[in-house]
Amino acid sequence: MSLRSASGASRRDGAVPPTGPEAGAPPSAGKQPAGRKTLRRRPGRPEIKQKFRPLGKQPLGLLFSAPYVIFILGVLAYPLGYAVWISFHQFYFTAPGVQVDRPFVGIANYITVLSDPVVRRSFLNILVFMVINVPLTVGLSLILANALNRITRLKTFFRVSYYVPYVTASVAVIGVWLFLFQQNGLINSLLGVLAPNPSWLVNSWLAMPTVALYVTWKQLGFFILLYLAALQNIPEELYESASVDGGNKWVQFWNITVPGVRSASVLVTLLATITGANLFTEPYLLTGGGGPDGASSSPVFLMYQKGILQGNPDVAAALGVVLVLGVLVIALIQNRLVGGRSGEE
Amino acid sequence: MSITSKRASVDKRRNLSVGSFILLALGAFVFLFPFYYMLIGSLQTSPDTSVGGAFPEPGNITGENYVNINGSINLFKGLVNSGIFTGGVILATVVFGLLVGYALAQMQFRGRGVVFAMMLLVQMIPFQLLLIPLYVMIVRDYGLGDNYLGMILPFAINSTAVFVFRQYFMQLPSTLFEAARIDGASELRILWQVAIPLVRPAIVTAILLTFIGPWNEFLWPFLVTKDQSLQPLAVSLANYISNIAATASNPFGAILAGACVLAAPAVALFIFFQRQFISTNLGSSVKG
Numbered sequence: 020m021s022l023r024s025a026s027g028a029s030r031r032d033g034a035v036p037p038t039g040p041e042a043g044a045p046p047s048a049g050k051q052p053a054g055r056k057t058l059r060r061r062p063g064r065p066e067i068k069q070k071f072r073p074l075g076k077q078p079l080g081l082l083f084s085a086p087y088v089i090f091i092l093g094v095l096a097y098p099l100g101y102a103v104w105i106s107f108h109q110f111y112f113t114a115p116g117v118q119v120d121r122p123f124v125g126i127a128n129y130i131t132v133l134s135d136p137v138v139r140r141s142f143l144n145i146l147v148f149m150v151i152n153v154p155l156t157v158g159l160s161l162i163l164a165n166a167l168n169r170i171t172r173l174k175t176f177f178r179v180s181y182y183v184p185y186v187t188a189s190v191a192v193i194g195v196w197l198f199l200f201q202q203n204g205l206i207n208s209l210l211g212v213l214a215p216n217p218s219w220l221v222n223s224w225l226a227m228p229t230v231a232l233y234v235t236w237k238q239l240g241f242f243i244l245l246y247l248a249a250l251q252n253i254p255e256e257l258y259e260s261a262s263v264d265g266g267n268k269w270v271q272f273w274n275i276t277v278p279g280v281r282s283a284s285v286l287v288t289l290l291a292t293i294t295g296a297n298l299f300t301e302p303y304l305l306t307g308g309g310g311p312d313g314a315s316s317s318p319v320f321l322m323y324q325k326g327i328l329q330g331n332p333d334v335a336a337a338l339g340v341v342l343v344l345g346v347l348v349i350a351l352i353q354n355r356l357v358g359g360r361s362g363e364e
Numbered sequence: 365m366s367i368t369s370k371r372a373s374v375d376k377r378r379n380l381s382v383g384s385f386i387l388l389a390l391g392a393f394v395f396l397f398p399f400y401y402m403l404i405g406s407l408q409t410s411p412d413t414s415v416g417g418a419f420p421e422p423g424n425i426t427g428e429n430y431v432n433i434n435g436s437i438n439l440f441k442g443l444v445n446s447g448i449f450t451g452g453v454i455l456a457t458v459v460f461g462l463l464v465g466y467a468l469a470q471m472q473f474r475g476r477g478v479v480f481a482m483m484l485l486v487q488m489i490p491f492q493l494l495l496i497p498l499y500v501m502i503v504r505d506y507g508l509g510d511n512y513l514g515m516i517l518p519f520a521i522n523s524t525a526v527f528v529f530r531q532y533f534m535q536l537p538s539t540l541f542e543a544a545r546i547d548g549a550s551e552l553r554i555l556w557q558v559a560i561p562l563v564r565p566a567i568v569t570a571i572l573l574t575f576i577g578p579w580n581e582f583l584w585p586f587l588v589t590k591d592q593s594l595q596p597l598a599v600s601l602a603n604y605i606s607n608i609a610a611t612a613s614n615p616f617g618a619i620l621a622g623a624c625v626l627a628a629p630a631v632a633l634f635i636f637f638q639r640q641f642i643s644t645n646l647g648s649s650v651k652g
Contacts, residue, residue, distance in 0.1 A: 073474065079551045080473030087464040090521045091482055095489055098497035105497060112500070115507045163391050166384035173388075179638050180392040183399065186634045188580035190598040191623035194605065195398040198405055198616045204413050205401070236394070244641075297492055300582045304605055319492045319583075327587060332496045339493045346490065 102336050110333040128337035138338060141309070141316045142345070144227050148317075149295045149349070151231035156291045157284060160239050164246035165276055178247075182240030189237065189300045196233055196305060220306050223314035230301045230315055238294060242287045249283035250276070281357070288353045296346045299323065318342045402627070406430070406620035429617035430625075436618070437604050439625050442597030445512075446626075449585065449596050450578040452516040457525045457574045458567060464521075465529025466555050470541050483530075486523045494518070499587055510591040519578050525570035532566035533559060568640040572633070579630055597626045 074081060106128050108121045132138050167177055184192060199206050200219040207214035215222055219229045257275045266274070277284075298317040302309040309316025318338055326335025401418060405411065409426045433439065467473065468480055498518050508514030536559065544554045560567075582598050589595045595603070601622045609615035634641060 075471075075473035075476070077467075077471035077551060078473050080467035080471035081475060083463040083467035083471065083551070084473075084475075084479045086460040087521055087526065088479060088482065090460070091486055094498070094518050094520070095486055095494065098494045098501060099489060101497035101501070102493050105500070110500075112504055115505055163388065166387050169381055169384045170388065172385075175638065177388045177392055179635060180396050182634065182641070183631055184395055186576050186580075186630050187399075187627045188582070188598045188630065190580075190582055190602045190605070191402070191627040192398060194601075194616075194619040194623035195402045195405070197605070198411070198413075198620065199398065199401065201413070205415070205418060208414050240395070293490065296490065299492075300602075304602055307606065319495070322492065322495055323583075323587070326496050327499060332500060336496045339496060343490050343493050 102339055105333055106337040106340050108333060110336070112330055112332060124333075128333045129341065131334050132337045132341060137313055137316070138318070138321060140313050141318050141321050144313075144315060145295055145298060145317055147227045148231045148234075148298065149292060151228055152235050152295055153288060153291045153353075155231075155235045156239060156242055157287055159235070160242035160287065161246050161277070161280065161284070163239070164243045164250055165272065167243065168247060168250045178243075181243050184237045185240040190304065192237065193233075193301070193304045200229060217311075221311050223311050226306050226311060226315040230298070230305055233301060233305060234294065234298070238291070242291070245283055245287055246280060249280040253279040285354060285357050288357050289350055292346060292349055292353065296342060399627070399631070402620050402623055405616060406624045408617055409614070411614060411616045429614060429621035432612060432614070433604070433618040433622040433625075436608055436612070437592075437597075437600040437622065439597065439622065441593060442595065442600045443625070443629075445594060446579055446596040446598065448512055449515050449581075450575060452512060453519045453522070453578045454571055454574050456516070456520040457522045458570065460521050461526045461529050461570065462555070462560065462567075465526050466533050466559055468526075468530045469533030470536070470538060470559070471551065480530075483523055483526055487527075495583075495587075498584075503588060508588075510589055510594050512594070514588050515585050515596075516578075518584060519581070522570070522574045522577065525574050528566055528570050528573065529563070532563040536562055565640060568637060572637055572641050575630070575633065597622075601626055 072078070107123060107125065109124050109127075110121050111119060113119055163181065167174065167181075170177075197220070198204060201207075202218040202221075204218075207218060215225055219225050253275065257279075258271055261271050261275060297319060299319040302315045302317045302320045303323075306315040309320050319342070322335040322338050322342075325338065326332045404418065404420060406429050407420075407425045407427070408417070409424050409428065411417075412421070412424060430439075464479065464483075468476060468483070502514045502517060503509035506514070508517070540558065541554055544558050545551075549557070578596075580598060581596075582602055585596050586599045586602065589599060592600065592603075601619070604622060605619055609619055612618050
């Protein structure tokens with residue numbers, strides 16, 4: 020201790036002149052450790068005199084991070100635990116400050132949820148949704164991003180026109196889709212006698228596929244952007260050598276592009292799945308509350324209906340937990356299917 | 365031989381690019397047509413759903429739908445509410461996001477790894493699981509229903525934007541900050557005068573990224589606001605679609621007019637700032 024302060028004191032005379040130029044000109048990367056040493060032992064600053072820093076070199080970083088940490092703990096982490104807690108108790112809505120008994124009921128809420136045919140139907144619905152939406156999203160966004168990567172003219176125009184639906188409020192574009200897909204809408208008048216009867220959104224077989232198509236259209240621009248970033252990491256030489264070897268564009272696409280963007284594909288699949296699980300606005304507005312006869316209702320829509328409209332937050336919380344666990348399982352399976360292949364090749 | 369094969373490959377490339385071009389043009393039509401149709405439909409006196417109705421017809425053009433929708437839901441008030449909701453989220457994200465982003469990238473303190481891990485994990489938390497507990501907490505326990513704060517709170521700091529800030533601050537040389545510290549500048553001053561001017565593009569990107577969420581969000585403000593004078597435009601338009609539209613004389617015209625008003629600010633913003641919303645910016649933020 021005394022030795023250290025002595026060395027610090029002896030440095031006081033020697034260290035002051037050299038710091039002048041060092042502080043004036045931006046020090047090069049190689050000099051950085053030397054600069055740091057001088058900083059630590061320079062006199063005249065109380066925080067620098069400390070030798071033991073339990074909170075790190077810039078403890079102020081804790082203060083800078085504090086608002087974000089408080090936000091995460093208060094608005095995300097705590098409610099996450101609270102959701103699980105609610106799902107195992109009998110829970111009522113109360114006015115602020117009112118204390119009521121909320122007994123532990125074990126898995127009763129889960130039994131209520133899983134034995135409800137309406138809930139099971141909604142899970143089947145989003146399964147149908149995902150079977151249509153996820154492959155369509157991955158395929159179309161990769162094909163369009165690949166084409167976009169190839170052209171030089173009008174690139175900006177195409178890129179912008181693809182993400183316009185993504186940045187627009189779902190409520191706004193749903194208005195147009197309702198108009199396009201209604202009984203005597205433009206789509207049906209184009210199809211003529213081929214128009215489905217009952218029409219798209221009121222047809223129990225077509226309602227969910229139409230919702231899936233809508234969401235694919237709405238989200239595609241964002242996934243195209245993700246794929247564009249991934250495509251830029253594939254070296255152009257690979258394509259050149261493949262075309263010298265006589266590989267046509269399909270060979271190139273399957274053997275260079277598709278393996279080259281595999282990590283992006285994993286991400287796109289995962290995000291598309293999460294979007295599907297979050298489905299609410301579309302069944303609420305596009306098919307008027309999950310109609311016809313619950314053929315397009317979604318778990319989140321039921322959470323709203325059961326939890327908030329009917330006042331059973333405990334059942335809704337259990338439904339939320341089941342949904343998240345389901346998504347987790349699907350994501351793990353997808354990860355094996357999409358990502359695992361890179362190991363085999 | 366080699367020359368011909370090379371020429372063939374050049375030809376093949378050109379063919380490919382023509383094919384790509386047709387594909388892209390087809391895609392652009394599919395993506396843009398509904399927006400065009402939204403505008404046309406919002407100007408029609410009576411809805412014309414035939415193929416001919418997709419083209420503007422001078423005799424059938426009116427601004428009446430905008431007046432009608434404005435009579436049922438106050439468009440201006442809705443836009444102001446959307447603006448307050450979105451603006452509050454953007455303000456909190458930029459202020460607190462810059463602080464934590466700078467700390468994560470250029471400061472050494474105990475617990476930095478924990479904060480960083482938190483930021484990554486948070487992006488995995490599904491919002492649907494938080495729906496019920498957040499509703500219980502914010503509306504029932506804190507009594508923040510029908511309140512801007514209650515609307516903003518769950519979205520206040522966008523973690524993706526925090527990530528973007530951190531990535532940009534990481535790219536700055538740490539020697540720059542060491543030098544400023546040697547000069548005796550406080551951390552806040554370094555952040556304000558050295559770091560922030562160097563990451564201006566990151567701020568635009570983060571604002572754009574953050575904007576999409578609250579401006580288009582429907583479910584949460586729908587749950588929190590029952591008072592019509594506080595509802596963002598997305599919520600009041602949705603209520604119009606599901607409840608009132610059936611009683612209007614030209615419901616689709618009014619819906620589409622409202623949709624145009626709701627869509628226009630977002631579309632204009634993203635066309636104007638399209639340079640800041642490119643794949644590389646986004647890619648770095650999601651790739652990690």
